[in-house]
Amino acid sequence: MKIHTAISDKLKESDFFLVRMKESALRIDELGYYFSAFVSAARSVTFVLQYVASDLEGFGDWYSGIQQEMRANPLSKFMLEARNEHQKRGFNPIGRGEVVVNPDGSQTTNHYFSYIGTVPPAEIPDADVLTACTTHMAATCSIVERFFDSFESQIHRPDEEFQRNLTWIEQTQGEGLTPEALSGYLSDPQVLAAIQVHSEIRPQDQISVLIQKYHALSNSLNS
Numbered sequence: 001m002k003i004h005t006a007i008s009d010k011l012k013e014s015d016f017f018l019v020r021m022k023e024s025a026l027r028i029d030e031l032g033y034y035f036s037a038f039v040s041a042a043r044s045v046t047f048v049l050q051y052v053a054s055d056l057e058g059f060g061d062w063y064s065g066i067q068q069e070m071r072a073n074p075l076s077k078f079m080l081e082a083r084n085e086h087q088k089r090g091f092n093p094i095g096r097g098e099v100v101v102n103p104d105g106s107q108t109t110n111h112y113f114s115y116i117g118t119v120p121p122a123e124i125p126d127a128d129v130l131t132a133c134t135t136h137m138a139a140t141c142s143i144v145e146r147f148f149d150s151f152e153s154q155i156h157r158p159d160e161e162f163q164r165n166l167t168w169i170e171q172t173q174g175e176g177l178t179p180e181a182l183s184g185y186l187s188d189p190q191v192l193a194a195i196q197v198h199s200e201i202r203p204q205d206q207i208s209v210l211i212q213k214y215h216a217l218s219n220s221l222n223s
Contacts, residue, residue: 003052003164004148004155008206010048011144014041015210018137022130026109031129032092038133039083042140046070049147056154066143074123079136081121082113091118094129131221138218145211148203156203158196165195 017038024030046066053059070076085091095114099107110128113120125132148155170186185191204211 004203005206006048007045007052007144007147008203010041010045011141011207011210014038014045014137014140015213017041018133021133025111025130028094028097028111031111032094035094035129035133036086036092038137039079040087042136043080043083045140045144049144052155053147053151056151059151062147062150066146073139075125075132075136076139078113078122078125078132085121093120093124098128134214134217135221138214141207141211141214144207145204148207152203162196169195 017034021031021034021038024034050063053063070080082093086093093113093115094111097109097111099109101107110130112128113124113132115124127135166186170182
């Protein structure tokens with residue numbers, strides 16, 4: 001069985017690099033490095049999703065709708081083409097910066113995508129880099145959230161999760177223990193209860209913090 005947590009892991013990886021982008025806003029080189037990592041990780045979310053879900057009933061029709069949605073979204077198209085161009089040609093599209101004075105008197109430097117001297121691969125977003133990437137991340141989170149909502153009954157099987165978690169513990173925790181000690185550990189009611197609780201966590205619940213985070217950010221950007 002293909003493991004759905006791989007989708008959540010890729011989503012968390014994308015968030016990790018976007019957070020690093022925000023922390024590197026004043027260091028243009030680092031910002032570019034983290035943008036490259038972010039846009040690649042965000043693209044891999046749908047790659048992994050397709051792999052995990054390829055055998056699910058109804059997925060083909062569902063994902064066709066998602067693809068149409070992404071093709072119709074100028075920002076999604078730009079992120080895809082920016083990733084492809086950066087990987088194939090090494091071109092990083094982060095360019096000019098603009099200093100903005102905040103209401104409290106502090107200053108923020110907003111960077112924008114730029115293709116001076118070359119033809120852009122797609123329509124360049126009007127928004128600054130961090131706003132555009134945050135919006136793209138929110139859209140990616142929405143796709144994953146809707147996937148889990150639509151296919152939970154096919155991918156979330158607590159009994160199988162329990163056996164997989166039990167096997168993982170046996171393989172990773174068994175080193176250094178005698179067979180008797182390992183057997184005793186794995187038959188402990190408290191240990192088994194903890195494994196059961198973990199196995200029953202729904203896919204949506206594993207990324208609920210991320211979903212809420214980007215729902216809130218998306219709403220604040222659109223308000």
